[in-house]
Amino acid sequence: MIGKLTEDKVKAGKQAINELYNTGYYGRPRADILELTLVEAAYLLYKKKLEISSDGITIGFEDFFIQASKRQRFFELKYIVYKDLRERGYYVQPSVTDFRVYPRGGHPGKTQAKMFVYVRSERIPMHLKDLLLPHAAAVNVRKQMVLAIVDEESDITYYEVRKADIKGYMDTTIPIDKAFNATLLEDRVIVWDRSSSSMLYENYFYGKPLDDERLQLSLVESAHLLVQSILTIKDGKTGELLDTQGFSKIASSIDPDFKRKYSTYVDLRNRALVPKTGFKFGTHFRVYSTAGSSGHSSHSEYLVHAIDHDHKFILSVMSRAVRLANTVRKQMLYSVGTDGYIEYIDIGRIKM
Amino acid sequence: MIGKLTEDKVKAGKQAINELYNTGYYGRPRADILELTLVEAAYLLYKKKLEISSDGITIGFEDFFIQASKRQRFFELKYIVYKDLRERGYYVQPSVTDFRVYPRGGHPGKTQAKMFVYVRSERIPMHLKDLLLPHAAAVNVRKQMVLAIVDEESDITYYEVRKADIKGYMDTTIPIDKAFNATLLEDRVIVWDRSSSSMLYENYFYGKPLDDERLQLSLVESAHLLVQSILTIKDGKTGELLDTQGFSKIASSIDPDFKRKYSTYVDLRNRALVPKTGFKFGTHFRVYSTAGSSGHSSHSEYLVHAIDHDHKFILSVMSRAVRLANTVRKQMLYSVGTDGYIEYIDIGRIKM
DSSP states (O other), X not given: OEEEEETTEEEEOHHHIIIIIXXXXXXXXXXXXXXXXXXXXXXXXHTTSXXXXXXXEEEXXXXXXXXXXXXXXXXXXXXXXXXXXXXXXXXXXXXXXXXXXXXXXXXXXXXXOOEEEEEEETTSOEETHHHHHHHHHHHHTTOEEEEEEEOTTOOEEEEEEEEEOOOOOXXXXXXXXXXXXXXXXXXXXXXXXXXXXXXXXXXXXXXXXXXXXXEEEOHHHHHXXXXXXXXXXXXXXTOOEEOHHHHHHXXXXXXXXXXXXXXXXXXXXXXTOEEEEOGGGXXXXXXESSOOGGGOOXXXXXXXXXXXXXXXXXXXXXXXXXXXXXXTTOEEEEEEEETTEEEEEXXXXXXX | OEEEEETTEEEEOHHHIIIIIHHHOOSEEETTEEEEEHHHHHXXXXXTSOEEEETTEEEOHHHHXXXXXXXXXXXXXXXXXXXXXXXXXXXEEEOSSSEEEOOTTOOTTTSOOOXXXXXXXXXXXXXXXXXXXHHHHHHHTTOEEEEEEEOTTOOEEEEEEEEEOOOOOXXXXXXXXXXXXXXXXXXXXXXXXXXXXXXXXXXXOXXXXXXXXXXXXXXXXXXXXXXXXXXXXXXXXXXXXXXXXXXXXXXHHHOTTHHHHHHHHHHHHHTTOEEEEOGGGTXXXXXXSSOOGGGOOSOOOEEEEEEOTTOEEOHHHHHHHHHHHHHTTOEEEEEEEETTEEEEEEEEEEOO
């Protein structure tokens, strides 16, 4: 059977509809013609199910591959992913995204596609909106959104992109008679009094003991307690009390990410979760769904990194973050403020 | 016993030499005076082994801590690390670095210090030279160089910084009669011929099979083979043969890190190691000390990231890299070109 290379398609005759479409769901029948994408044609050529002619001359795999690569951007990447999906037993069709993939046991005409697969090169950074818009489009038609990232050695890693709605079991209100006293020293805040320290730490998992009497609070923790009037914070340098605005200004000068981190911190606390620093994991927060006894919880469930609207994912960095989260049995989430509320984007590796 | 706060020191009388220095190696005896750093004094005050007076008035822990924080930059960070080291049973003395730490069972006057400890805040990026110069100084006097990084919740992570001299067992010379043909397509190179593909892949662990006949090579792999005249590379767009310079120019335009990665790639191959992409780990390379059968090796031993001389470590990123390497039982190395050869810096978490 022979297909004709025409621009960025390969067109085969009626017989192809029977032999390729009806048995393997390759291409799209258009009246008496089967129209194949370059990727489909290359795969069929490799499988020796199709020959291809260009300007009346039959061409081999090498020539066709070079031709296709000239005619379609990222052709090799798409070919690699298409081949991989096909060899895993999925039926695949082209779509406005790169591929629509049918569920196992399903195929065009019988079932709906299950996933939209987007092929990306690890080299090319990805804007957050290039994640969110396709995600919204996929969700809208009840499809999974899957990213297939191809590295420089042509290994493929698949990620599913989802929104996560997370909740914990932590008391959010702290009953107090009178605000606790604390002092801002350089880049941390110290609560001096034993009973205040112990209440904040043992019952609500704020801060870390400096010793058996005093507690150190991070900037986001301090700001959160200050806003609720649970804490008064003295500036160690001037001896003066800081108001919310004054504290936030100093905190932002110490940590340029302060505001972004703070919004997420507050949102996580409002969701009855307990965020603590994620420094050891290279993220902003590790998050517990509850505090165990004595402020200690055995295992944090999430790693959360607060990003801006104009965030650009460096895919190798994202890959490391997700991989590290997985190896320590946590879920990697990116938080982003949207119209005044915080959304959590879950990027998780999946096995296809 | 009482010490007098004088500028950035606390000075105590002769009795202190007996009670604090001779028993616990706190401070430095200077004739009849024991001179303590602010950090030592704060710790002794906390342990109730010392009282402190300022301008004739005895001051408590809170006041002293605030005073000390004004007089010394990063006082709290240093205090937290000092306290941690002391409570782990080490004798600690100040030094041109932050601390000299004595080996377990050792102490000033009996043994040499074992480590130089540098205290850093996770917030402050670290220039490569701030790692290399202290490392050279430490090695020069046969000390371990240890970084103590304090996160925003005052957790400390200790890292030992070393140079690594790594070697593998891989054949480095490929015997060929005639160069293999390959084509550059967008951002990868394809070897079309079955026997060339299989030799490069099976015997020398280059590339990744596109299918059972053809091999895909990464840009660094291709450049390395091109330089050795093992490969000829045709530009898929123009059909012309590329020379080393031409290929390197295209590769650099595709991957801005190409040259840096290439130098390290060649050095690793010359060390009889097998570098493959480290994308899944967020680094430039994962490195095997040998290739197993069929080009497959069960476990890569190193993750290598090629950095520039003016590299600035974002400590949370470094922390993630090292942690991920550890969770997958690999060693995290940073490669840097120095006077024409490549050095490998090993930053490994240590338990103190």
